[in-house]
Amino acid sequence: MSDKEEIKYNLFVIKTKEDEIKKLLERNKEITKSMIDKCKHELVLESEAHIIPYKEDEFPACTLSPIRVCVECGLAEEGWGCGYYDLDDDRKIIKCSDREDCKSIIILFRSQMELDKIRQNTPTA
Numbered sequence: 468m469s470d471k472e473e474i475k476y477n478l479f480v481i482k483t484k485e486d487e488i489k490k491l492l493e494r495n496k497e498i499t500k501s502m503i504d505k506c507k508h509e510l511v512l513e514s515e516a517h518i519i520p521y522k523e524d525e526f527p528a529c530t531l532s533p534i535r536v537c538v539e540c541g542l543a544e545e546g547w548g549c550g551y552y553d554l555d556d557d558r559k560i561i562k563c564s565d566r567e568d569c570k571s572i573i574i575l576f577r578s579q580m581e582l583d584k585i586r587q588n589t590p591t592a
């Protein structure tokens with residue numbers, strides 16, 4: 468096989484793998500949506516807010532909101548008080564001081580911005 472042929476072959480293999488990866492990612496999206504739709508989110512971990520201290524010439528001090536994660540399906544939402552959507556107060560909530568413990572079980576993360584979009588697209592009764 469010449470160098471040119473090998474390059475063409477390798478590009479073909481890369482393209483094939485990329486298509487496989489796309490299919491796997493699409494399938495994971497379907498599974499995740501199905502899993503989250505079926506789950507009642509009965510048991511949720513809630514982290515404390517996370518304070519990032521001020522560092523000169525880097526970034527201002529800021530506070531990241533708490534996150535809630537469903538133990539069963541891995542749905543996570545960030546928010547404050549009534550700012551949650553599917554993971555509101557109507558379930559068993561276990562406080563978890565370490566944000567990393569909560570993060571380790573996340574399958575799908577919804578930021579506050581995404582939750583706002585969901586609320587805007589949800590018809591009110």
Ligand SMILES: [Zn+2]
Binds near residue numbers: 542
């Ligand atoms: Zn759940």
